[in-house]
Amino acid sequence: MAEMRMRDALHDALREEMLRDERVFLMGEDIGGYGGSYAVTRGLQTEFGPERVRDTPIAESGILGAGIGAALGGLRPMVEIMTINFSFVGIDQIINNASKFSYMSGGQFNVPIVIRMASGGGSQLGATHSHSLEGMYAHFPGLKVVCPSNAADAKGLLKRAFRDENPVIFIEHAALYGTKGEVPDDPDFLIEFGKASVLQEGTDVTVIGYSGSVHQAIRAAKLLEEQEELSAEVIDLRTLRPLDIETVVQSVKKTNRAVIVEDDWRFGGFGAELSAQIMERAFDWLDAPVARVSGKDVPMPYNRNLEFAALPSEEDVVEAVLAML
Amino acid sequence: MAVEVTMPQMGADMTEGTVVRWVKQVGDLVNRGEIIAEIETDKATVELEAFESGIMRKQIVGEGETVPxxxxxAVLGADGEEMPEQVPAPRKQAAETPARRSVEPQAESPQPAAAGVTGDVAQDSAAKAPPPAVEEEAEHEELTPPAAGEKEPAGTGGKASAAAPAAPAAEGGARTRISPVARRIASDAGIEIERLQGSGPDGRILRRDVEAALASHRQEATGAPTPPAPVPARPAPQEAIPSRAVAQRPVVAGQQxxxxxxxxxxxRMTQSKQTQPHYYLTLDIDMTxxxxxxxxxxxSASEEQRVSVNDLIVKACALALERHPKFNAEFHENGLVYHDAINIDIGIALEEGLIAPAILHCGGKTLGQIARESKELVERAKSGHLHAEEYSAGTxxxxxxGAYGVEALIGIxxxxxxxxxxxxxxxxxxVVRDGEVVAREMMKIALSADHRVSDGAEGARFIKEIQGFLENPVSLAL
Structure with a gap:
């Protein structure tokens, strides 16, 4: 075990997978000489050469199309989209090609591509550069959607992504790159998809988050304990597709209450899907309607105070919990 | 066909009403237009008229109960019609779960078959409800989750009162607010949810309420010393840090x-000051x-015909409003709505507050009519017997x-x-008239107007018009 930042854990995962499997190569804007916008690929071009760590033009559709072609041809590409906001430019490749080839070819072809993207707001990047689209990608059948909240999970899940035979959307919250955590050194450290982690056990309410919102959930649990003497169970979904609804349902059966925390917009968001599944699977165990604490239903404001107001906070979570009691 | 009588909306801001008294009882013949009940709203007690004729079959809401x-x-049946086995339940109850049925037998019990048969249906069927039996004891045990670490003696605090046999929460079958898990536990244990009092948001019965009732049942059944209560969702209020979760704060000394x-x-006053930008104009009127x-x-007039100063002002305003319809309008985002009728509200102070019922259709009324109606209106306002239109249709x-000697009053x-x-x-x-100081009977009026609707100059012309009528009172006699 070693303490490291999430960006270094991701770096190590990429490096270990490149060492393990020669078919693995990386493509993206500024990932080679510059080392990546969030410094995840720093040093990898020097170590593995420009053939395996390729700088590309600013052309998301082209990068993704080339990556999908390479995957179809038997390689294991990792495409880095500088931020999730730019994936809109290449989304046709992701939805119409990557997610569907296996289905449309009756399983004759598959697309083992890993698409990494930085996501989330909170850094005053304005309305067009602050999206949280985890839920949107989770909408499409054929995609796996992975969104770690800490360094160890980031490493274990990214390594696992390279061993998948199908496309994996790997979403990294930009505000988490610098967060530190203990990470196993084991080169075979993998975290299975579809296994949520219970970060804290509790009895009064289940607070569910993913990616950045896990941290609001944890801080809210602390406030609930200190200020209200309430015991919250905190669940990190880790992957939205596949979704570990079983862990959520087991928890709700114990606590009888659920609050979902998401950076994403509330309307038609992932929280709505999760809320519906909880209702379908645990209706008779609910003591209150499932609550959602979501981003405000507006494009992200640039102004710092407004941006904070638009994102869910731990106080919002506490308020939602108290309103159900 | 059975006809459902619903809580009417009497006034734009009315969200709920209380049935004060049923004028028509179950079995009574109701003719269209007859008064069937007295409904109390935020402002007054009003009479509810039947929109259809029929026999009063069922009173779903009891006297004193408040519903949205x-x-x-209530349900009316057609004259001579045999009552169906099942009276249509309130719409909200349509999606009942089986669990609810098992604890609320009145939903399935036969109704009195013939017209004229009276009797409290709810009471009737309550007698058939399975009483919580002692043999269910074992089940109670199972339902009790392991109380590790968070034990609390039963019978303390709010939980004890929740368990006390309270008056049925929803006489006659109004929807009881209860969470799914609470409903399931109550149903499994054979507890009648009507006897529970909810401590959750909006009085919702929560798991903790059912569990408190269970603990109390068990205590009664065994007579044993207080067993540990099931784990409450949160500690009883008086032991916890004061928080927003306490459903109803007790009223402390000095508070009302x-x-x-x-x-x-x-x-309404907050709404007015927050949404309607007021401007104010004052003027002295020579009332001599x-x-x-x-x-x-x-x-020469009899008591009923006597005209008050206020009646003169009402008449003057009615005339002025005909010429200045903007002050008889209301603002909407997509345009001004001008009212045809001139319905002038007069503020009446009551012991408990204030009400402003309208003298309807002032435009076409003589001073004498206005005088008679305003006297009657004040009396009915004080006895709480206004018609819905009178306090919702004012323009x-x-x-x-003035009666209190107040010199000037600027209204909201x-x-x-x-x-x-x-x-x-x-x-x-x-005052000075033709260069001479003379004594005149003066009165100050103040117009408060919504600046979204009119501007100051328009307001000035409007009160000048009022002034003109009052200073030349012959015009009021027409």
């Missing part, structure tokens, strides 16, 4: 709960001639504290109206 607007409060009228006044005119009229308001607009006229007392003042 639109909720079914708000009456519904007080709440309505608070809500008007007072003489009034004296002349009243000299302009006059508030007059009564939303959604566009203006209010505040009236002070009539008193002799030294």
């Amino acid at each position: 607007v639109g909720e079914v409060i 709960t708000l009456s519904r009228m007080r709440q309505a006044i608070a809500r 001639d008007a007072m003489a005119f009034r004296k002349q009229i009243n000299g 302009f308001t006059i508030t007059n504290l 607009i009564n939303p959604p109206q566009a203006a209010i006229l505040g009236v002070g007392t009539v008193m002799p003042q030294a």
Whole structure:
């Protein structure tokens, strides 16, 4: 075990997978000489050469199309989209090609591509550069959607992504790159998809988050304990597709209450899907309607105070919990 | 066909009403237009008329109960019609779960078959409800989750009162708020949810309430010393840090709960000041001639015909509003709505607050009619017997504290109206007329108007018009 930042854990995962499997190569804007916008690929071009760590033009559709072609041809590409906001430019490749080839070819072809993207707001990047689209990608059948909240999970899940035979959307919250955590050194450290982690056990309410919102959930649990003497169970979904609804349902059966925390917009968001599944699977165990604490239903404001107001906070979570009691 | 009688909306801001008294009892013949019940709203007690004729089959809401607007409060059946086995339940109950049925047998019990058969249906069927039996004891045990670490003696605090056999929460079958898990536990244990009191949001019965009742049942059944209670969702209120979760705060010394009228006044006045940008114009009116005119009229008039100063002002305003319809309008985002009728609200102080019922259709009424109607209106307002239209259809308001000797009064607009006229007392003042100081009977009026609807110059022309009528009172006699 070693303490490291999430960006270094991701770096190590990429490096270990490149060492393990020669078919693995990386493509993206500024990932080679510059080392990546969030410094995840720093040093990898020097170590593995420009053939395996390729700088590309600013052309998301082209990068993704080339990556999908390479995957179809038997390689294991990792495409880095500088931020999730730019994936809109290449989304046709992701939805119409990557997610569907296996289905449309009756399983004759598959697309083992890993698409990494930085996501989330909170850094005053304005309305067009602050999206949280985890839920949107989770909408499409054929995609796996992975969104770690800490360094160890980031490493274990990214390594696992390279061993998948199908496309994996790997979403990294930009505000988490610098967060530190203990990470196993084991080169075979993998975290299975579809296994949520219970970060804290509790009895009064289940607070569910993913990616950045896990941290609001944890801080809210602390406030609930200190200020209200309430015991919250905190669940990190880790992957939205596949979704570990079983862990959520087991928890709700114990606590009888659920609050979902998401950076994403509330309307038609992932929280709505999760809320519906909880209702379908645990209706008779609910003591209150499932609550959602979501981003405000507006494009992200640039102004710092407004941006904070638009994102869910731990106080919002506490308020939602108290309103159900 | 059975006809559902719903809680009517009497006034734009009415959200719920209380059935004060059923005038028609189960089995009574109801003719269309007859009064079937008295409904209390935020503001007054009003009579509810039947929109259809029929036999009163069922009173779903009991006297004293408050339900939201639109909720079914009674069912009428056609004359001579045999009552169906199942009276249509309130719409909200359509999606009942089986669990609910098992604890609420009245939903399935036969109704009295013939017209004229009276009797409390709910009571009837309650007798058939399975009583919580002692043999269910074992089940209670199973239902009790392991109480590790968070034990709390039963019978303390709010839990004990929740378990006490309270008056049925929803007599006659109004929807009981209960969480799914609480319903399931209650159903499994054979607890009647009507006997539970909810401690959750909006009085919702929560798991903790059912578990408290279970603990108390068990205690009664065994007579044993208090067993550890099931784990409560949170500690009993008095042991916890004071928090927002406490459903109903006790009223502490020096505090008074708000009456519904007080709440309505608070809500409407806040709405007015927050949404209607007011501007204010004041003016002195020489009432000398008007007072003489009034004296002349009243000299020969009987008590009912006597004209008050306020009646003169109402008549003057009615005439002025005909010429200045903007002050008889209301603001909407997509345009001004001009009202055909001129319905002038007059503010009436009551012991518990204030009400402003309208003298309807002032436009076409003579001074004498206005005088008679305003007297009657004040009496009915004080006895709480206004018609719905009278306190919801006003288009302009006059508030007059002249009787208290108040010199000037600047009112807050009564939303959604566009203006209010505040009236002070009539008193002799030294004024200059033709270069001479003379004593005249003067009165101050103040117009508060919604600046979204009209501008100051329009307001000025409007009160000048009022002034003109009052200073030339003969025009009021027409």
